[in-house]
Amino acid sequence: MTSSQITTESGDRQNVFPVEAKPELIENYSTYIEEAEKANGRWAMIGFIALIGAYLATGQIIPGIF
Numbered sequence: 001m002t003s004s005q006i007t008t009e010s011g012d013r014q015n016v017f018p019v020e021a022k023p024e025l026i027e028n029y030s031t032y033i034e035e036a037e038k039a040n041g042r043w044a045m046i047g048f049i050a051l052i053g054a055y056l057a058t059g060q061i062i063p064g065i066f
Contacts, residue, residue, distance in 0.1 A: 054063055 051061070055061055057063075
């Protein structure tokens, strides 16, 4: 069983440090760009729908500002 913390003692203090995660090397980035573009487009569509909903509900483009 491995501990998730490293403990050191110096004088009258006790220091607790987290164990660093080992980096993972991902060999296959073939679909990363396409997936990032899809996610970005979906968030943009959600933002646009929220903008339209806020305008319809309040009559202001940005409620409280415009």
